[in-house]
Amino acid sequence: MSRISCPVLARRTASAAEAAALVRPGDSVGISGFTGAGFPKAVPVALADRMQAARARGEDFQIGLWSGASTGPAVDGALAGVHGLSKRLPYNSDPDLRRLINAGEVDYVDAHLSHAAQQAWFGFYGDLDVAIIEVAAVLPNGLLVPGTSLGNNKTWLERAHKVVLEVNSWLPRDLEGFHDVYYGAAVPPHRIPIQLTHPMQRIGDPYLRVDPSKVVAVVETHAPDRNSPLDEPDDNSRAMAALLVDFLRHEVAAGRMPPGLLPLQSGVGSTPNAVMEGLLTAEFEGLTSFTEVIQDGLLDLLDAGKLTSVSATSFGLSPAGQQRFLDNVGSYKGRVLLRSQDISNHPELVRRLGVIAINGMIEADIYGNVNSSHVMGSAIMNGVGGSGDFARNAYLNFFVSDSLAKGGAISSIVPMVSHVDHTEHDVHVLITEQGLADLRGLSPTDRADRVIAHCAHPDYRDRLRDYVDRARAARPEARHTPHLLDEALGWHAAYLREGRM
Structure with a gap:
């Protein structure tokens, strides 16, 4: 049974490839996902295929990618694999993308996670062209039942010029009611205090909102979140x-x-x-x-x-x-x-x-x-x-x-x-x-x-004790936070040079 019960949005169902075709080279794309939960599973892979085909033709096809935090191999891994990213923010944990960032091939904006949404609203990141957001269901009135993460989804839906929804039937339908989406935020000088005094207090709505006129494609999927086994406590x-x-x-x-x-x-x-x-x-x-x-x-x-x-x-x-x-x-x-x-x-x-x-x-x-x-x-x-x-x-x-x-x-x-x-x-x-x-x-x-x-x-x-003692003795007039500036990073330099601090 389809999870898309809104008649208007049901008429915009599309394949992942058709949805990916709506993303242009140079676009800034906001994507759902936070620590491997709630990221779109199909459209980014289809987009990576488009990028790979463009590269084979000798064409450049890269986008800027905004998220909540880390995503999964179907997003960061797939797009990094085809060198499809020019910029990434505000957090990443994918090893392939990490290598590209450290090689200087991808501009990485490492930001406090509470700042990303407000900085997008302030316009610090420029325009958001497309949002690709995973949800559990689309209700008859067009409201969206969120999935296993909220992250920056609310802001991406509000700021994006075009929206692609992935409706994932793998997500339990019982997730409806697990969310509290606050719509009272504002930019200065219009901010008011956030009236929350207990961790479980509800101050918002259980649903995400989207302007139906911005939704250009709705893709049905059935795929699990990425899970990372935790090391056993040692x-x-x-x-x-x-x-x-x-x-x-x-x-x-x-x-x-x-x-x-x-x-x-x-x-x-x-x-x-x-x-x-x-x-x-x-x-x-x-x-x-x-x-x-x-x-x-x-x-x-x-x-x-x-x-x-x-x-x-x-x-x-x-x-x-x-x-x-x-x-x-x-x-x-x-x-x-x-x-x-x-x-x-x-x-x-x-x-x-x-x-x-x-x-x-x-x-x-x-x-x-x-x-x-x-x-x-x-x-x-x-x-x-x-x-x-x-x-x-x-x-x-x-x-x-x-x-x-x-x-x-x-x-x-x-x-x-x-x-x-x-x-x-x-x-x-x-x-x-x-x-x-x-x-x-x-x-x-x-x-x-x-x-x-x-x-x-x-x-x-x-060795640390010796460092402190010598730093204190070196400059009797500067003992508040004593350092030996020619040695302070010497342990790191030794590791890079010799493989051991």
Whole structure:
């Protein structure tokens, strides 16, 4: 049975190839999708085929691609494979596209995820020519039932000159009612406060809206989301989870948060997910979550009754986690709410709700600056994502990482980070498997002492201590944040030169 029950839009059904033919070289294209959920499955592949044929004829065919966050191999992978992208924003995790970005072949705009929609409205990115958006159904009145992510879909539908809809019958029809789409945002000076005071409070509509006159094609598909298996928690991630959970116990005992904690945010990745697993056996009850992605760990907490509700913008489940959700989708209604990412990551709401933010990092330095996006200063890994949205505005934030990488050739604690995503002024707590450093209220030199003592691996601890001592002695008149500028990035330079810090 067709999921397209609007008579006007039902007359615009087309094949993926016909829809792809409506995209022109040089267009800016907004696409649905966030962490492998909710991306269009058919039209981007057909578009890649067009690009490949154009290249065979010696013609240039590239587009700029805007998304919510990462998508899947049918989007970033397919378009990167035919060198079909000239620009990409605001986040990517596809390895083929990453190589093109780092080779300078694709311009990459790495942006805070809460900023992308508003910057599109401000006109910073230029015109949006086409939006390609996956939905679960089109209702008789033309309203759209969203799928497994909302991301920037609302904004792309509003800003695009032309809209292509992919109606995916693989998505459970029971997803209707899982969404809260806020239409009260405005550009300055017309903004008003966003009236949300609890993670599960509804402030918008359960449906996406689209101007029917802009819809140029509706494509029917039946294809699953991309799922990435999560690594099983190892001893290091379990150790970090235990440290974090114990720290939360001390915060409750000190009266700085209630026994049920404050709303939790967990970044994407195996280590933050392992922290959620650590909460399964802890004594905390009645937990809530205000986050961007629902990973398996949050689903586990929901199933165990430890977590009462979760507000997010997307799912980011493993294959097993996805199947568990699909098999029991009805049981999650009323406990899971998906919002547009400009709301799920909104600084005003993160600050008001008092979120506890837990995110991974690539490296941190002795003063608490954190790099979460670049390897050796120049090569992008994925991007800043939503970590800055939450960390800067959280009541309490944690950055977690193994203390070593590349079999011990790299220390995750360094004299100076090679790229700064989160400054020392924004970082509260660092955790490695070696220990936890609470940096709140400390001067830079006190932070350095604590980070080295508690987070650095023993193989590098003495060298870090030596660096700090010599930096303090070198310039007696400049001991606030002492550095040896000719050595500060020397560890990274040594790795690039010799393969070891």
